[in-house]
Amino acid sequence: MKIDKGLSRKEFKEKYPDNSSCLQYLGELKWADGYECKGCKSTTYSRGKQAYSRRCTKCQYDESATSGTLFHKIKFSISLAFEMLYEIVTSKKGANSVWLAERFQLQQKTTWLFRQKVQEAMKSSLEHPLEDEVHVDEFEIGTPKKGQQGRSASEEKVRVVIAIEHRNGAAGRGYAQVITDYSCSSLKPIFDQHIARDAKVETDGWSGYKPLKTEYPNLKQKLSEKGENFKMLHIQIRNFKNWIRGVHSYCNKEYMNKYIQEYFYRFNRRNFRKNILENILKRMVEGSPITYSHIIKQAI
Numbered sequence: 227m228k229i230d231k232g233l234s235r236k237e238f239k240e241k242y243p244d245n246s247s248c249l250q251y252l253g254e255l256k257w258a259d260g261y262e263c264k265g266c267k268s269t270t271y272s273r274g275k276q277a278y279s280r281r282c283t284k285c286q287y288d289e290s291a292t293s294g295t296l297f298h299k300i301k302f303s304i305s306l307a308f309e310m311l312y313e314i315v316t317s318k319k320g321a322n323s324v325w326l327a328e329r330f331q332l333q334q335k336t337t338w339l340f341r342q343k344v345q346e347a348m349k350s351s352l353e354h355p356l357e358d359e360v361h362v363d364e365f366e367i368g369t370p371k372k373g374q375q376g377r378s379a380s381e382e383k384v385r386v387v388i389a390i391e392h393r394n395g396a397a398g399r400g401y402a403q404v405i406t407d408y409s410c411s412s413l414k415p416i417f418d419q420h421i422a423r424d425a426k427v428e429t430d431g432w433s434g435y436k437p438l439k440t441e442y443p444n445l446k447q448k449l450s451e452k453g454e455n456f457k458m459l460h461i462q463i464r465n466f467k468n469w470i471r472g473v474h475s476y477c478n479k480e481y482m483n484k485y486i487q488e489y490f491y492r493f494n495r496r497n498f499r500k501n502i503l504e505n506i507l508k509r510m511v512e513g514s515p516i517t518y519s520h521i522i523k524q525a526i
């Protein structure tokens with residue numbers, strides 16, 4: 227099998243050497259299906275004020291390549307944004323906001339906000355449910371209490387449900403979600419959103435899964451044999467916990483779902499690393515702008 231090594235730093239630099247090349251790429255992505263003025267819907271334009279912006283010839287509305295996207299009003303250059311994206315999607319450790327701030331000489335609040343926007347772009351499209359054999363389990367992970375940093379005795383436990391395709395002993399694609407408790411109504415959303423109805427789902431013997439058998443006729447419950455029958459799943463749970471603790475040790479409970487999304491965005495693309503930067507750029511362009519206050523409100 228050919229190993230996909232991903233886009234090397236050298237290739238990245240050659241492809242996006244400066245602001246101009248980044249803006250050109252974003253403009254081409256943004257108007258790939260043609261141009262239409264946001265104001266008057268006219269489809270004719272001339273060159274706008276900024277590089278690669280477009281000015282409507284009818285109403286003179288000037289639209290930049292970044293406006294209306296998740297790059298809207300970023301406080302640093304677009305080439306820096308591309309570099310941070312490259313680090314976030316390709317580095318093994320996932321480049322947390324503290325590391326990004328040091329590396330690019332920015333304030334941590336700035337890199338944190340940018341990371342939040344990137345996480346927004348990493349949300350699942352919900353269009354590719356898990357298929358065939360799917361193993362589901364729950365686990366707990368400790369997070370610091372609101373306002374506190376790092377791990378301490380006062381950490382809170384967050385409950386998570388995880389579902390991963392089981393392919394000949396190895397892992398396929400996967401998803402996870404924060405849950406409030408282990409009731410059927412809390413466990414059901416990950417099934418509804420991420421698991422195909424005809425999938426051969428395997429869970430432990432917990433009663434919360436039982437009512438789901440009407441909608442998932444191939445769901446089988448197995449008593450846990452000291453973890454032997456869910457070996458692959460337990461390895462994946464351990465990997466996820468290590469990532470969260472190692473990379474995002476300051477991740478508060480309110481943001482856990484976003485870090486889960488980030489983890490599985492990368493996990494589900496681990497065999498397509500060559501295209502991951504282009505994929506996230508496309509999602510950033512297709513996404514709508516979000517602000518700091520919106521993110522804070524979302525987390526409460």
Ligand SMILES: [Zn+2]
Nearest residue numbers: 263266282285
């Ligand atoms: Zn117009």
